Every structure is written in structure tokens, then in C-alpha cells.
């Protein structure tokens with residue numbers, strides 16, 4: 333049975349070696365692990381460190397807000413395995429380099445109709461900056477480093493005679509496989525639900541795009557079936573039509 337100290341040691345190694353965090357950041361994390369996490373939750377088996385248990389513990393803490401926030405980040409990492417905690421920020425005028433790392437990378441565009449030229453990327457950047465009518469595009473930001481690691485967005489689309497949201501996501505290869513896309517899409521769904529503009533949100537991953545189909549399944553989308561989908565213009569591929577009811 334694994335306990336929090338093992339997971340924390342594994343995570344600290346990841347922060348130090350893989351993420352190359354500054355010694356001062358690492359020291360502050362080590363201090364939180366030693367002085368707060370382990371005394372409070374160290375004896376519990378990992379499965380028992382539930383959201384409720386964490387919230388009870390956090391509300392009893394009296395330390396500085398920043399150390400509470402760091403402790404929370406750390407717990408999120410533990411609860412997702414060695415994974416990232418992310419937040420969404422509106423896509424900004426300085427985000428073309430991130431777009432180039434996404435749509436300019438063949439590993440990302442494999443199921444998206446292929447690489448985009450520098451001109452197309454600039455055009456897309458311009459569109460993202462000028463979205464209106466409730467269409468939204470976000471930069472996915474890794475909280476620990478403040479770095480942009482992907483995109484997620486939703487926009488209105490006419491589909492089968494109805495106005496719906498379409499949602500799409502991308503994560504840079506170095507950050508894949510840590511739950512970033514699931515966490516970011518869950519936040520985007522929350523924002524679309526609050527906007528209350530359309531009843532349904534659809535996602536159209538290529539039938540061969542295993543991670544994206546897994547994301548839909550995991551977030552409660554219903555699989556309506558496969559369809560021929562045009563993306564980008566003039567390029568057809570077989571995609572799954574996944575639908576989520578936002579006004580449940």
C-alpha cells in the first residue's frame with residue numbers, strides 16, 4: 333500500500349530532475365511536505381487522501397496563503413499521479429509561439445489535417461485574438477511554471493440544423509499523458525455551461541485519435557456515431573461525433 337511520503341518523494345524528484353525547478357522553489361516544496369503534508373496526511377493510504385480529506389485539512393491551516401496554495405498544487409499532483417495542475421487564460425496577442433509549437437508540430441497535427449504554413453498560423457493567431465459572439469479560445473497554462481502548454485476552446489457551429497458548441501484541444505508533446513487535456517477541457521466545459529448559450533457541446537475527434545476519444549468518454553460525452561468531417565477546408569476525415577448536454 334502506497335502512502336503520501338512515497339508519492340511526495342517521487343514528485344519532488346520529478347520537480348527537481350525533470351522540471352529543473354530553482355533550488356529555492358524546491359526547498360519551499362520540501363518544507364511544505366515535511367512540515368505540513370506528512371504530519372497531516374502521511375499516515376493515510378493514498379486512496380484515503382480524498383478531496384474531502386484535503387479540504388478539511390486545508391481549512392484547518394493557518395499558514396501564509398502562498399504556502400497553502402503550494403500545498404494544494406502539491407496535492408493535486410499527488411492525486412493525479414505525477415501530473416500537472418493547469419489553469420486557462422484567454423488566448424493573447426503574444427501567443428503565436430505557442431500556436432507554432434502546436435499547429436506547427438507534425439505530432440500534433442497528425443489527426444488534424446496536417447501541418448499549417450507560417451501564413452496560416454498567423455491567420456489563425458489573428459482569428460483567435462478577434463473571436464466574438466461567445467466563441468472562446470484559451471491558453472492552457474501549467475500553474476507550477478507559468479508556461480503555456482496547450483490550447484482549448486469552443487465556438488458556435490451549425491450542426492444537423494442546430495446551433496451547437498464545438499470544442500477542441502491540443503497539448504504540447506512534453507506535457508501530454510499527465511491529464512492536462514482532461515483538466516483543461518473540464519474547465520472549458522464549465523465556462524461554456526456558465527455562458528448558457530447552447531444546449532449541446534460536440535467534439536469531433538478522428539476515429540483513430542485514441543487520446544481524444546478517451547477524453548470525450550471520460551468527460552461524459554455521449555457517442556452519437558461516426559461521420560465524415562471537413563477539417564481543414566477541403567480535407568475530409570472520419571470522425572466520431574461526441575455530444576455533451578450542457579443544460580442537464
Ligand SMILES: CC(C)(COP(=O)(O)OP(=O)(O)OC[C@H]1O[C@@H](n2cnc3c(N)ncnc32)[C@H](O)[C@@H]1OP(=O)(O)O)[C@@H](O)C(=O)NCCC(=O)NCCS
Nearest residue numbers: 440501502503508509510511512513514537542543544546
Ligand atoms: C489529444 C491530446 C490533447 C491529449 O492530451 P493529454 O494532455 O495527453 O491528455 P490526457 O493526459 O488528459 O489524457 C487523455 C486520456 O487519453 C488516454 N490516452 C492517451 N493516449 C492514449 C492511447 N494511445 N490510447 C488510448 N487512450 C489514450 C489517457 O490515458 C487519458 O485517459 P485517462 O485519464 O483515463 O488515463 C494530445 O494528444 C494532443 O494534443 N493531440 C493532438 C491534437 C488533437 O488531436 N486534438 C484533438 C482534436 S479533437
